[in-house]
Amino acid sequence: MIVGLLSIFGAYGLAIALVHLGRSRFRWNRRKPIHYVLITRNNAMQIEWYLRTLLFVSRLKARTIHIVVMDERSEDDTMAIAGRLAATRPDHIEISEWNESAQLDQLITRYENEEVVLVRLSNEKEMQNIPLFQ
Template identity: 40%
Template sequence: MITLALWIVAGYALAALAVHGLYRRSLNHSAAGERRFVHYVLVTRNHGRQLEWYLRAISWYAKLSSKPHLVTLVDEHSEDDTLAIAERMNRAEGMELQVIRFSGELSREDLAQHSPELEQEGFLFIDLRKPGEAAKIPYVHVV
């Protein structure tokens, strides 16, 4: 009986040490300057029918990975309800969403010149105007 009690106490002690070790390791990673968030840059034009799903997928992935996320939506003169959906999702999900209206061709280099801080932070550039680019978004499968 005493042997069993000692094994139980030893198990709890090892579990407590493991939790403390993992916590200390997470503090060291954040102090070392590891990027603790994900930044998505979505380029859209008349993507009102898909945008809500894309933003929800990003939000779910961020919640599951427990990393904060930032979404920058670069819109090229959408004529549908793309911007209205983005505004509604910003309020509903509480995600940090920034909308930039842009006209003309946009490349990764153009965006880096437009916002140099984005290049330093590192970001995932997804041009939804190109077929198959949406597959870069977690939980989105393009056929």
């Protein structure tokens, strides 16, 4: 009886391992990453929540994301908070200072063939582009 149970558990374990192996081999080719450009100005109260939400939803959807935080000369701790999170996830979060509008054009041109979502955190209509609100 024990041998029968062990063989059943072994068959289930092997099936699970094969399914995960198959998914991991084909998943990375399936979708291109999404690039979020968050334009901030004095969003210290919300920036950590936005960044953590984007990272959490990307894990739930098994989607690779890259976040660029562009700051328009904030007078609060927005950049300090974003910088702290970027230090923990340097492969997903990039910090940039907003100097001129041409800088945004260069950023969008850099990701020309990929999906780019531009979100100005002070604009509620643009905030609907964040996946949690969809």
